[in-house]
Amino acid sequence: MQTEQRNSLRLLQWMMAASLALPIALFVFASAVSYVSTQKIADREIERALDVAQEHALKVFETIDRSLSEINEMIRGVPDTAIKSREEAFHARLKQLADSLPQMKSAWIFDAHGGALVNSLAFPAPDIDFSDRDYFRVHVARDAGIFIGRALTPRAPYQGASFFSVSRRRQTEDGSFAGVIQASVLPEYFENFYARIGRDEGSFFALGLTDGTVLARFPVLDNSVNIDRDGPIRHKIAENPMSGLVTVTSAADGIERRLGYQKLAEYPIYVSAGLATSAIRARWLATMSQHLIFGVPATALLFLLLLLALRRTRHLHAEASKRLEAEEALKHGQRLEALGQLTGGVAHDFNNLLTVIGASADLLRRPGLPEERRLRYADAISDTVARAAKLTAQLLAFARRQNLKPEVFDVGQCVKALTEIVGTLAGSPIEIVTDVPDEPCFIDADAGQFETALINMAVNARDAMSGKGRLSIKVGTVTNLPGSSANADGAHGYVAVSVEDTGIGIPQEQFGRIFEPFFTTKEVGQGTGLGLSQVFGFAKQSGGEVMVASQVGKGSTFTLYLPRVSGDDRAQQVPVEDVPQADGHGMSVLVVEDNAEVGAFATHALTELGYVITLVGNATQALAELTGHADRFDVVFTDVVMPGMTGIDLAGEIRRHFDLPVVLTSGYSHVLSQNGSYGFELLQKPYSIEQLTRVLHKVARWRVLKRGAAE
Incomplete structure (x- = not known):
């Protein structure tokens, strides 16, 4: 009996312990899962908020950068004495510019000694020395590009909110220092924006320099610490300088936060967004408190509690997915x-x-x-x-998705060869002036696309002049792109090809649309609006840039910048056009084409010309034909885009295992547009039978020459 009682007591004790241990264990497990889920949701919210803040900051600084460029163009070539004599007019223009931008407090033009020639705040400008300001000192010794300084307070007699500066150097024609162009930007503009988007409890946003200086933040602190040179955030950024997600304690307010940061691509600026870890924990505790209410009374309700937690988690994930889809829809809607x-x-x-x-x-x-x-x-x-x-x-x-055929060629010689064509297109009333240097200017690009781009710019210039005027084509070299201090790859700089006209110019409101496809100011039937789009896409895909300078009534200048190369890699190749069209004379061709209509067309046409054709529908069938019977064929002609193994993969297998030349064909392939044709001959769709026979005989002739050299 005592044994049974002891056993019963022990069983009860075990059951009591189990009734406590099991709910506690399950609760700990559920807490851990909920904590991880809450952390992930918070990280995604931080990343989305960071994307919004980064896009906003980038647009603001790009707008300011363009404004400085506009001021620079306004005073280009104007001496300080002339600026001072026209101070009232320049003051009005600067004031109009500053008033149109809510983020800009004022705009200034300084001479080489730090004196204010003109500003947007007052006329006339007081005689005050600003040479001690950081936005002035940094440009004296060298061209620092776009400089963004720390927050400053206005200097008497000027008053108002604090500001930080965005400035660039003024230079004379010989490149010497002539002064500074500066814009004063209001931190409160960013703070107000962050206050509008940071409505969640514990939200945090900051805008700062790469050295740790904080320019603007939310929430705003009256006595904030504006620099963190050796703090934990600086060490984290040093490990991942472009972007990251970290948990740090702020030196300004002592609050621990989960922060995401990202560097603006072209500016020494970091944007950060985050949530206080206490707010994240509060969310987690709020979730777990609901579990406790339903989980404490009895272990029988534990399963139901976990089911409710699972449904809640699924609901949170569904809501997060809906928000993400809504944000993506908003981004797509803008396009x-x-x-x-x-x-x-x-x-x-x-x-x-x-x-x-x-x-x-x-x-x-x-x-x-x-x-x-x-x-x-x-x-x-x-x-x-x-x-x-x-x-x-x-x-x-x-779209920068064309299949380019890059080759090394001299831009100057190409421009000389096209001069006669440009003259014919422009017409005799238009004077053609070319300026080509004696030294070669080599680039590695698609020569045909370059010629098309040059002709498109020339035709655009001709139409802008209405049949009369002067069209100037100039070729030169530059170390780096205007407004950038970074050299091109290989440190050879850029070849600049400019087309200048004396036409009507481009109105300011059309500047942002001139490279849009199908945008044209010509009458119906006078142009497709794709010429300048081709120039833009070719420049970008070739690693270069196209820039425009224009003044209404005085003409425009389009400058195409392409990376310069040494010219040592020029290859001697026989173009397809030099290979005469010929009948097949029994040449055996393996055609690989998954489109039945295209395959039948090529087969029938080549058969009539005397070729022996074997048609297969995919790469697997092609390899089966070649295995053990490769000597039957002289050439393999394959499409690139096919289900399963692509034409590029098939060509690689043939190169490794069979001694056969391969000709690729494609209307478009993103792999070809990014990586080229991998050394294989490429025939662009749509193609003619004449083009096809030429390329087949070309590669077949190379094969004969290769075998002869080997023997």
């Missing part, structure tokens, strides 16, 4: 207008082309059609297809 314009322009132009093709095809079906008309309609279809291919190439150029 809808541009996409609508692009879609409408493409539809309009392609409908015109399809109308010509359809009408010509209908006329070709008419019985008893004379040979002369049949050839005319066939030529119309062929010409229209070529125009459609050109339109597609221009769209890919704007």
Whole structure:
């Protein structure tokens, strides 16, 4: 009996212990899961808030940068005495500029000694020495580019809120120091913005320099510590200088926060956003308190409590996903207008082309059609297809997705060769002036796309002059891009090709749209609006830039900057156009094409020309044909974009295991646009049978020459 009692007591004790231990263990587990989930949700909120703050700061500094450039252009070549004599007019223009930007307190122009020539605050400007200010001192010895200084207080007699400076150097024509152009930016502009978006409890935002100086923050502190040179945040940024997510304690208010930071791409500025860890823990405790209310009474309710917690977590994840989708929809919505314009322009132009093709095809079906008309309609279809291919190439150029064929060539020689064509396009009333240096200016780019870009700029200049004026083409070299101190890759600088006209110029309100596809100020039928888009896309994809300077009534200058190379890598290649068209004469070609219609077209056309064709639908079938029977074929002609193994992968396998030349073909492939053709010959779709036979004989001839050299 006593044994049974002891056993019963022991069992009860174990049950009591279990009734406590099991809920505690499950509660600890649920707490840990909830804590991790809350931390992840908080991190995602911080990252989204950081994206908003970073985009806002980037737009603000880009606007200020453009304003400084506008001021610089306004006084370019104007001596200090002339600026001082026209101070009232310049003051009015600076005041108008400063008043139009809520983030800007004032704009200043200083001479080489730190004296204010003109400002937007007062006329005339008081005679005060500003040479001790950091935004002035930094530019005296060298060109510091865009400089952003620490927060300052106004100097008497000026009053008002504190500010920080964004400045750039003024230079004379010989490059010597002429003074400083400066804009005073209001930190409270950023603080007000952060207050509007930081409504969650514990929210934090800051804008600071790379040395740790805080320019603006939310929440605002009356006696904030504005610099943190050796604190934990500086060490974290040193480990990951571009962006990161850290937990640190602020030296300004002693609050521990979870912070995300990100550096603005082109400016010495960091933007940070975060949440107080106490607020994150409060969220977690608020969640767990609900679990405690339903979990304490009995272990029987534990499963239900966990189920409710699971449903709550799923609900939180669903809400987070909805918020993310809403934010993505907002970002995409900002591009809808541009996409609508692009879609409408493409539809309009392609409908015109399809109308010509359809009408010509209908006329070709008419019985008893004379040979002369049949050839005319066939030529119309062929010409229209070529125009459609050109339109597609221009769209890919704007999107920076064209398949470039880079080669090293001398820009100066290319410009000289195109001078006659430009003169013909411009017409005899327009004077053509070229300035090409004697020394070679080599670039590594697609020569055909470069010629197209130059002609597009020349045609744009011609139309701007209405048939009369002077068109100047100048080739030169620069160390770096205007407004940038970073050299091009390889430290060779850039080749600058400028096309200047004496036309009507570009109004300021159109500057932001001149490179948009299908944007044109010409009459209907006078232009597609894709010429400058091709120039923009070609420059970006080639690692360069295109810049525009214009003044209404005095003309415009478009300058194309492309990275310069040494010229040692020039290769001697035989272009496809130099290979004559020829019949097949029994040449065996393995055609790999997943599109049945395109494959049948190529097969029938090549068979009629005397080629022996084997057509397969994918790369796996092609490898099966080659295995053990590779000697049957002279060339492999394969599409790039195919399901499963791509044409590039197939070409790599053939290069490793079979001694066969490969010709790739594609209308568009993002792999080709990013990495090139990997050393294989590339035929762009749409292609003609003449182009196809030429490239097949080209690679076949290289194979014969290669074997002869080996023997």
